[in-house]
Amino acid sequence: MDLKVINELDTIYRKVYQQEDMKNWFDELKSIIELFNNGYNLEYLERQLLNYRDTLKNNGKKDEINKLNGLINNIKRRKSDFLIERLKRKGYVLAGDTNFKNAINSQIYRILELTRLNKREEVVHLLMRIFVSYQKKIPDELIETMKQKTDNNLFKAYIYSFLCGFIGEEKESKEEKLNE
Structure with missing residues (x-):
């Protein structure tokens, strides 16, 4: 891990315990998150933020915890597995429009082949x-x-998960039909 990032995280950690005005801490944390969004290891940052959140919970700082939860969710949104799941759900939602679903389905084999x-x-x-x-x-x-800027296999996974909604049915819909 980059020494600059580690030092900045340590500086923030010290400020959590010394500073009552958390706005400055929050702004600095956002700038560090930008470093990670530009290629650093997000899992490490996420673990550190979860630890900081636990510290804030012990101190009863609800407003700061809410801000920190927003930042943690922003990091999770950039993770591949989260994005794959969101793409799958978007596909299911868009497939609700029959005309749009037919348009995608008319080109789906071409899209799949180009993706492959x-x-x-x-x-x-x-x-x-x-x-x-x-x-x-x-x-x-x-x-x-x-x-x-992802590798080809991850791009394929993204496209395949999006198209999944146009090919199959959402799990919840299947369960509802079984219950009826």
Whole structure:
């Protein structure tokens, strides 16, 4: 881990115990999170923030805990497994529009093949064309996958999970049908 980041985390940790005005601490923490968002190990930062949250819980600082929870959730949103799950859910939601679902399904084999061949730009172009032609907003989660610098296998997982919603049914829907 980068020595600069470790030193900044240590500085923040000391401020938690010495400073009553947590706003400055919160602003400094946000700047450190930006360092991690630019490529540092997010799991390490998340563990440290969870430890700090526990410390704040012991001190009864509810406002600061809420701010810290927001930052922790922001980190979790950038994790691959969280993003895959969100993409799957977005696919299920968008598949609720029958016309849009039919448009995706008419191109799904092409999208799958382009994804398999690692042709990101063509996949992105095809998806964007479908979204624009049906005047649908491209989900933030899908935009996140397009702008991330991920390896090809992770990109494939993102696209496959998004398309999953157009192929199958959501688990909850299956359970509701069984209960009826």
